[in-house]
Amino acid sequence: MSLVFRHALLGAAAFAVLAPAAHAAEDTQVSSVIVTARLNPEDPPVVAAARRRLSETPGGVSVISRESYIDRQALALDDMLRDAPGVYAQRKWGGDIRISIRGSGIGNASHNRGLLLAQDGVPLNEADGYGDSQVADPLNTRYAEVYRGGNALRFGGALLGGAINMVTPTGKDAGFRNQVRLDGGSFGLAREHVALARQIGDWDIFVAATNQTSQGWRAQSQQNIQFGALNIGRAFGQDREVRFIVNGSNINQEIPGSLTVAQFATNSRQSAASALASDQGRNQRGVRSSLATTWRLNQTLVFQGAVYAVWKDLDHPIFQVVDQQSRNYGAFGRFDWDGALGGKRADAFFGAWFRSGDMDSNFYLNNRGARGAPTSRTLQNAKAIDVFGEGRLFVTDRVAVVAGATWGQAERDYASFAVPGVATTFNLKADKTYNWISPRIGLLWQAEAGNQLFANLTRSVEPPNFSAMTPTNTGFTRVRAQKAWTGEIGARGHRGPFTYDLTLYRARLKDEMLQYAVTSSIPAATFNADKTIHQGIEAALDWAPAPRWRLRQTWTLSDFRFRNDVQFGDNRLPIVPKSFYRSEVRYDDPRGWFVAPSVEWSASNPWIDYKNTRTASGYAILNLNAGWKITPAVSVFVDARNLADKAYVSNTQAAIVWTATTATLWPGDGRSVFGGVTVDF
Numbered sequence: 114m115s116l117v118f119r120h121a122l123l124g125a126a127a128f129a130v131l132a133p134a135a136h137a138a139e140d141t142q143v144s145s146v147i148v149t150a151r152l153n154p155e156d157p158p159v160v161a162a163a164r165r166r167l168s169e170t171p172g173g174v175s176v177i178s179r180e181s182y183i184d185r186q187a188l189a190l191d192d193m194l195r196d197a198p199g200v201y202a203q204r205k206w207g208g209d210i211r212i213s214i215r216g217s218g219i220g221n222a223s224h225n226r227g228l229l230l231a232q233d234g235v236p237l238n239e240a241d242g243y244g245d246s247q248v249a250d251p252l253n254t255r256y257a258e259v260y261r262g263g264n265a266l267r268f269g270g271a272l273l274g275g276a277i278n279m280v281t282p283t284g285k286d287a288g289f290r291n292q293v294r295l296d297g298g299s300f301g302l303a304r305e306h307v308a309l310a311r312q313i314g315d316w317d318i319f320v321a322a323t324n325q326t327s328q329g330w331r332a333q334s335q336q337n338i339q340f341g342a343l344n345i346g347r348a349f350g351q352d353r354e355v356r357f358i359v360n361g362s363n364i365n366q367e368i369p370g371s372l373t374v375a376q377f378a379t380n381s382r383q384s385a386a387s388a389l390a391s392d393q394g395r396n397q398r399g400v401r402s403s404l405a406t407t408w409r410l411n412q413t414l415v416f417q418g419a420v421y422a423v424w425k426d427l428d429h430p431i432f433q434v435v436d437q438q439s440r441n442y443g444a445f446g447r448f449d450w451d452g453a454l455g456g457k458r459a460d461a462f463f464g465a466w467f468r469s470g471d472m473d474s475n476f477y478l479n480n481r482g483a484r485g486a487p488t489s490r491t492l493q494n495a496k497a498i499d500v501f502g503e504g505r506l507f508v509t510d511r512v513a514v515v516a517g518a519t520w521g522q523a524e525r526d527y528a529s530f531a532v533p534g535v536a537t538t539f540n541l542k543a544d545k546t547y548n549w550i551s552p553r554i555g556l557l558w559q560a561e562a563g564n565q566l567f568a569n570l571t572r573s574v575e576p577p578n579f580s581a582m583t584p585t586n587t588g589f590t591r592v593r594a595q596k597a598w599t600g601e602i603g604a605r606g607h608r609g610p611f612t613y614d615l616t617l618y619r620a621r622l623k624d625e626m627l628q629y630a631v632t633s634s635i636p637a638a639t640f641n642a643d644k645t646i647h648q649g650i651e652a653a654l655d656w657a658p659a660p661r662w663r664l665r666q667t668w669t670l671s672d673f674r675f676r677n678d679v680q681f682g683d684n685r686l687p688i689v690p691k692s693f694y695r696s697e698v699r700y701d702d703p704r705g706w707f708v709a710p711s712v713e714w715s716a717s718n719p720w721i722d723y724k725n726t727r728t729a730s731g732y733a734i735l736n737l738n739a740g741w742k743i744t745p746a747v748s749v750f751v752d753a754r755n756l757a758d759k760a761y762v763s764n765t766q767a768a769i770v771w772t773a774t775t776a777t778l779w780p781g782d783g784r785s786v787f788g789g790v791t792v793d794f
Contacts, residue, residue, distance in 0.1 A: 145665075146175045146196050146259075147614040147653050149563055149606050159286040160256050169460070169505065171515045171555035171567035172601055173199055173261035173616040173651055179254060179288075184707070184740045186296065186752040186787040187251040188304075188325070194277070196697075197259050198614055198667045199651030201689055205764045205779040207329065207336050207366040208247035209395075211688075214261050215599070215618060216647040216673045217274025219688045220627035220639065220767065227575055227595075228274035229265060233281050233358050235403045235421040240441050240470030241495035241525065241578040242272075248362045248399055250340035252294065252306050253321050255282040261651065262599050262618065263553050263571025269445065269466040269499035271519050271551040273573045273597050273620065273647070281344045281358055284310045284317030289793040298752075298787030301328035319344040330782040331369040333384040333393070339363040352409035359402045368393040368431070371766060373776045374727070381760040381780040392430060392482025399425035418446030418464075434477040434484045435586075443468035454506055463502030470495050472579070476586045487532050489586040493579045494526040503553065515555035515569065523547045523576040527589045543589040545582075549574035549596075564606030573597045573620075581626055581639035593641045597622040603651075612655040619648040621676075627686070627723075628767055644676040645686065661701045668694045675723075684725045687767045692716040697738075705742040710735065719765060721778075727771035729778060732761035749790045758784035 148167045156164065160178040167174040175197045182193050191202040191210045201213045205223075213219050217227030225244040230237040232254075238244035258278045260267065265276035282288075287310035296304040308321035323340040339362065346356040370385025370393065387393075405419035422442040429435035447464030472493045478485030503517025525545045532538040555569030577592040603616035624641040650670040657663050671693070673686040685691075697711035712735055718728035735757060740750035755761075763781030771777075 145612055145655050146177045146181060147605060147612050147655060148174050148176055157288060163256055163258060167258060170264050171557040172264035172569050173603060174264050175259040177257040179256060184750045185738045190246045190249055193251040193257060196665060196667055198653035199261050199669055200259060203764045206334050206369055210246050211764050212246055213689060214274035215620060216689060217272065219686060226578060227272050229268060229270045229272060229276035231276060231278045232360060233403060234278060234419055234445065235401055239439060240468045240497060243578040243580050247364050249279055250323050252323055253281060253340060253342040254279040255286060256280050263573060266501055266503050266517050266519060266553055267462060269501040269519055271521055271574050273575060281342055282319045283344050283346055284312045284319050287319055291794050294789060294791045296787060296789035299785035300330050302787060315348045317346045331382050331384050333367045333369040333388050335367045337365040352407060352415055355406045357404050361400045363398050365396045366394055368395065371776045372778045373774060377778045377780060385776060391479045394430055396428040397425060413450055413452040415449045420444045430479050430482045433488060434479050436475045437472055439470055439472040441470035458507040459505060461504035466499045468497050474586055488535055489538050490532055491529045491586055497523040511558055513557045515557060518550060518552040521549050525582060527583060529587060537587060545591050547576040547594045566604050568602040570600045573599060577626060584638050592626060592639055593624045595624050595626050610657040614653040616651040621646060642675065643678055646676050647673045663699045666696045681723050684723060685720055687720040687722060688765050690715045690717045690719040690731060707740050709738040721765055722768040722771040724770040729762040729765050732759060734759055734761060746793050750788065752787045754785050755783060
């Protein structure tokens, strides 16, 4: 931890030096993702309310408003989450984004794990925790809430990474009545988006549709994607409403595959021969619907709850053709109380979340992307329930003591069926149940001006998903649940022209789920490591040195390693670079145009393998974003990326030990230019 504290002291010293020296400055439009107790007067009311609500959390949280990314190309969650401190969101190909907070799910070769992704509280994850981020459209998101680590207790979560919840616009807060947006640019990108928002008496409606096609930078990376959203609400007075929300997606994506070090050095734009030969891709359709309510019961108590259902159909040709249909449904309810205890100000929330899902999973031989003979057939059922609560008691006017806990149970039921003519398949029924209690304690101090100091200690538990327990759709491994204790301290607020957010955390993990081989006789799958450490710094600093100027910076230090492991000693974990920095300077001209150059700097070389024998190179890429609000109704933007056309590795997969034939590198896109026009009327 000493290295982390050395970096933290340097960061704290920088804040201490800069803030007193700064002259007082007027608040400007910064579209900040930083949560503070003092509201940005330029935030729309719905975003300001979200920031105020999250500022009550004694830990790392952020709010990402639509205004912070709408004037640039925002195709997937890496574009939307770019400026959120502590969030590692890097594209592998198309819309496949590796999203990790505090090292969550880095052992997964693909898909999401260790982090709850949700839309309007409805999980994008399956009931067993497996999930995809491709089904979320940034254009159909009003704002996103980021709860890092144990700060996601409000959702009943007990995961190492926390939660990201994307909120669909309503007819009351979309910010327009009608909108048409046309985007296009490099690699054959074309995107059309239309949306309508209305409020009629006590009713409101938001409906939107997006169509997106692209050839992709590399061969075998074509995309054809459609999104749809419908949000209908009925108000029954202040803080009382019922809302019906439907989100749908149709995603067809080719997969270009990962490269070896030699292949990347020779031609980073080439695709893997295996991906081309088997026409690899991911094609999925899905619909998510929820019926939700917010209902004020009295002056001190508000109920929020929903029932939801999700259907997904996946056709996924990779080493075999994966054919899966899943159905998930659930319900959650939470009471928010605001009152007093013993004459002292207090508030609390408590609730429960139930979810259930079943999946028909069939694998076939891959015949150049088409289904060949069947190789396996299984049924996978998952159920889980969380009961949770947290309360704050202000022991003084400025200091609150926070305590909470979640109790959880997760069930995994598995059945495989013998396939005629396939000797490796057989009838098998297996099940596993996981139970846990995750307590949480914390402190929050808030100055009169809104600046805050916080600290907390949280236990997290993550049961394995079916991808970890049966990666090849045959057999069932009773992987142990991953446990961790995470402590964090931090500060956030304003001082003069500065808005800052600084968090230090240290997590001691037991049974971390990683993909590596215990011995050479056991194939690589998901196994439990013994002890590991995840520690780091999550920092953000916005500086408005003069009216219409803004410097936004985020820096994440990620120190993830084994701890006295029998096979890997104290080696660092691969994939996430130790130091990652982003910065953007923006000038807004009074005549309606803006210009914003930015840099993305992976300042350290991430390891490729657990043996720590080879790294991928760090990189720095330059981007330029500019736009012009031609009239109050019409705006345009240009977004140029990787201006120097640098060949760089945007993402890696983990190997046990690197060899010349190890293909784990995902190249980042070359130089590209995108543009768009938006018309509100």
